[in-house]
Amino acid sequence: MSVGLLALLDDVAGLVKVAAASLDDVAGQAAKAGAKAAGAVIDDAAVTPNYVHGFTADREVPIIGKIALGSVKNKLIFLLPAALLLSFFAPWVITPLLMIGGAYLCYEGAEKVFHALLPHQAEAHEAALVPAAITAQTLEDQKVAGAIKTDFILSAEIMTIALANIPVENVITQAMVLALVGIGITVLVYGAVALIVKADDFGLLLAKKGRTGAGRAFGRGLVTGMPGFMRVLSLVGTAAMTWVGGSIVAHGLYEFGWDLPEHIIEGAAHWAEHTFSSFASLAGWFATAFVDFFFGLLLGTLLIPVAGYVVSPLWGLIKRVLPKRAAKPVA
Template identity: 50%
Template sequence: MSAGLFALFDDVAALVRLTTASLDDVAGAAGRASAKAAGVVVDDAAVTPRYVQGLEPKRELSIIGRIARGSLINKIAIILPLALLLSQFAPWLLTPILMLGGCYLAYEGAEKVWEKITGHEEAAEEREEDAASDPAEREKKVVSSAVRTDFILSAEIMVIALNEVASEGLVSRAIILAVVALAITALVYGVVALIVKMDDVGLALAKRDAGAISTFGRGLVKAMPIVLATLSNVGIVAMLWVGGHILLVGVDELGFHPVYEFVHHLEELVGGGFLGWLVNTLASAIIGAVVGGIILAVAHVIPWPRRKAAHA
């Protein structure tokens, strides 16, 4: 009997060692997948702060929390199971679906650029405020818009992570993607919350006794509106370059190689590294602007018969 008990202990110890090794493998794979998606994580963090600009400061963290919750639901409840199912049964569909999302991002970015160029941005904001004079309704619209944009960025993050761990088993892939989703959501929205509330930190420091800390706090308060305005513009450009990059990679994966090869050749000409990344980003932004501009023209600029009738 004692021999059987010791055998049981050996089996339990072996199972614990196996589980620990599996957890180490999952953690390592999740780390690799997260690192691979780091570029889109930066884009996500750049895009989000623009949605809370102009809202009441006391509501900023609450709204960021709601967007983060929506982002996590996007990743865990929708994108993760869908990506796993498609990767298991119809992997050829992942790229076209992601490209549709890229087109949406390109359109969103092109629309914001068009509003800035034509001076319609303020008018659009006024219409939104009139349509949602109730603060709660306006917050709902802001969160809804941010979560829609986040869905596309989250999809790219999850697909990049999935490609990195494609050789793992189905259960391991699911666990790894769930870890990536939790870690990246916490990172992105933690950074966004820090950026958005940095002016409050500066104000608190500025109220201290005169000295270097107080001076730094006043400088922070003065700098943050400029930083947030810059981030808002960077967020618009990020929509274009992420959307364009999805399309650039997508057409290559679907078998049309000339555009991707041309961009890759330009990257090699400048020696790769940061300059190579810059070339790729610029090319992606141009592609995003062109595709987004075409969709924008089709959706808004071309005078469709129904629109003519509406204005008649």
């Protein structure tokens, strides 16, 4: 009996070692896959603070919490199984779906630029698409829903990039890595966003109750500097949505055989790297982002009238028809 027990314990210890090595491997792969998606993660972090702009301080963290919960649902409930199923059964569908999402990001970015340049016309366009918020709760719900839609597309890009950089083909390992990437990135992004939007409150607390003069001065600096920082971050978020969308669509067009946008982007990057050779990598990145942004802005601008004159009336017709069908008695 004692020999059998020792053998059993030895087997259990072996299984624990294998499991630990497997978990360590999953963690390592998740870190590598998440690093490959770092660009989209940064874009996500830059975009999200826009959605709490204009709300009172006591609603900022709850709103971020709602968006973060929606982001986790996006990644784990919808995108993770969809990514695995599509990559196995219909990999050819992934690129068109990402392109549709990229086009939506371009539209969102262009619409924000349109609002900044022509606010009255933009407000009329928005009123035709989205009913006006009657209460503060309605406005909050609209903002959260819009943020979760945008997060869905950015999360789809993150999960797709992560899946493409997982070296193993075992479905269980892929699912574990994607789940770890999804949860880790959500905590990282929305934790950072919460710190950013509450920095001015922390600065006010320091300015009032700091124990040292330097601490109180730092608090006053935070209070004074955060509004400008948030405006800059809002601009970066708009640009990020637009260049990410433009990049997704341009890359998709390249895969479908129309390589002109991709060649223009690559040509701009090579020119910048040779022109500014002392910081070639940074110059190439800026050139790529600028051309992606310009392409995305052009596409998004073309989509604004499409949304106003085609998508919105069609969606209104669908909403009018659906209740009528639901009201028909069942035979």
